Amino acid sequence: MTEVLLYTLGIVLFAFGLLVSIAWHELGHLSTAKLFGIRVPQYMVGFGPTIWSKKRGETEYGIKAIPAGGYIRMIGMFPPGDDGRIEARSTSPWRSMIEDAREASYEELKPGDETRLFYTRRPWKRVIVMFAGPFMNLVLAAALFFGSMMTLGIEGQTTGVAGVQKCVIEQSEKRETCAPGDPVSPAFKAGLKEGDKIVAFNGTPVSDWDVLSDRIRDTIGPATVTVERAGQRIDLHPTLVTNKVPKKDEDGRVVQPLAYIDAGYLGFASKTEVAPLTFGETTDRMTDLLENGVHSVIALPGKIPGLWDATFGDGERADDSPVGVVGAARLTGELMTVDAPPERILVMFMNLLVMFNVSLFLFNMLPLLPLDGGHIAGALWESVRRHTARIFKRPDPGPFDVARLMPAAYVVAGVFVCFTLLVLAADIVNPVKLT
Structure with missing residues (x-):
């Protein structure tokens, strides 16, 4: 019964963290839009039916039933058409997509809003408004990561001895018992x-x-190892031998999938302990986290076949398989049932939220509509066009009509929906396990 309650608590905590992350993202858009005088009729966390809302000033704030995202509604996201009209009037399906999007951005237009439209703001202001949302996720991720790493810390290997191996066993053999010979x-x-x-x-x-490990790996033959034992320092004189040991990358981490190399071998297990990291160490790890996130986004298309096979075939779910909201909630539920010190569970929970917010930042920065990055790309392209026209003394080309890209935006949205459904199915049928 206790385990069920802890599992449920984990899911509830993740859902709360998810809502905070989404609300924080939309707050970035809202605050900068208001800063630049753009009228914002709605600020909503979630999609679907409205659970709660309250109007304060000119903006309605609310929470919707499905915590899968959020939005703010800004007036005049797209400029009028070439003929100056904003209402839908075409029977062409592709043209209707453009005109419907344009009309929707003017739905709540009121007298006096002509000077408060999003598209009338200078490109750099629009870039700030659209970038502010993802940036808030990056800020939240950094705050959680630095807070947990520099106060609670993480478990890491030390130069203490947890155990001594009695014989030389090639680590690629993955056995612990000594054999004759x-x-x-x-x-x-x-x-x-x-x-x-x-x-x-x-x-x-x-x-x-890491320093000790590298020196051991680089040494074959006689060596002097100084240890502290019962308050005294003792010199030991082992003769290191060659053994098959896991290969490390340039950052000192064991490469995945495992590969083995010949290196010096002493034969002991290092003791692990939880210790806070310094600001520099935390910065390095945060940088690595962002780099790994970028690589994961780039590698995402290549993981779809494996994800499909793990869901509808007999394939195994890879440890680095994409995980959706349901999968992350299940992982958090499992995490709360782990037999470990509370501070370690807290660090792991915060790291899950960190990775979620980093993912929100990276995905939203993709230069594709309907993502924030698509609007940023449109504003930057408009700036380039206008500056180029000014340099060559050509007529001002006017605002770039992002609405013309809406057919492509629907395609992108369709791809994301299909991918989200696939991940959802995988998280239900063949979830990634915390173990």
């Missing part, structure tokens, strides 16, 4: 013991696991 490990032969803390390697002080 396995040579004695250098650490065991030299007298390294559980509870020791390695403080120097070949006379050079070490306090960081």
Whole structure:
């Protein structure tokens, strides 16, 4: 019963974090739109039927039933047509898409709004309004990440000794039991013991696991390992041997999928502990998180076949498979039932929200309508056109009519809807497990 309550609590907490993230995103659009004098009739979190709303000033604030996004409604998102008209009047399906979008952006036009239309603002102001939403997600992600990493920290390897391997086993074999004929490990032969803390390697002080690991890997033959044991420093003299060990990337992380290389081997397990990170270490990790996010977005199309096979075939769901809102909620529910210290669960929960907000930022920056990045691209293109005309002393081409791109926007929206439904099905049929 307790486990069910904890699982439910995890889902509720994620839903709340999701709503806050969406509301924060839309607040970025709202605040900058009002700053530049654009009239905003609506600020809504969610889609579908309205659960609650209240009008304050000229804007209606509300929450809708489906927490899958949000929006603000700005007057005059698109300029009038070439003939100056804004109402729909065509029987062509493609042309109707353009005219319907244009008409919808003027639905709540009131006397005096002529000077408060979105499209009449200078391109740089429109860029700020559209960029402010995704930027708020990036700010929230950074605040959560820096807050959790620099206060609670993360579990990491140290130079302490958690255990000593008795024999040399190729790590690619993935076995733990020594077999007859396995040579004695250098650490065991030299007298390294559980509870020791390695403080120097070949006379050079070490306090960081990554540094110690690299020095061990680079050494084959006699070495001097200085340890702290019961308050005393003791020099041990192992002879390191060659072994198959996991390959690391340039950042010191084990590459995935696993690959193995020949390197120096001592033969012990390092102790892990939770410790806060410095500002510099957190910045490096945040940078890595953003880089990995960009690579994940680029690699997304290539993961669709595997996702389809895991959903409708007999394929396994990959650990790095795309996860939707339902999948993330399930992961959060599982997280709350894990037998681990509360601070570790809190860090992992906050990291899930961090990744969600980073994803919102990256996806919305794609230069495609109806995403924010599509409107940003339209405003930038208008600026280029107008500056080019001014340089060559040509007539001002006027505002760029983003509404003309609405047919393409419907196609993009259709692709996103199909992808979202596929991820939803995968999260239900074959979900990613926390383990």
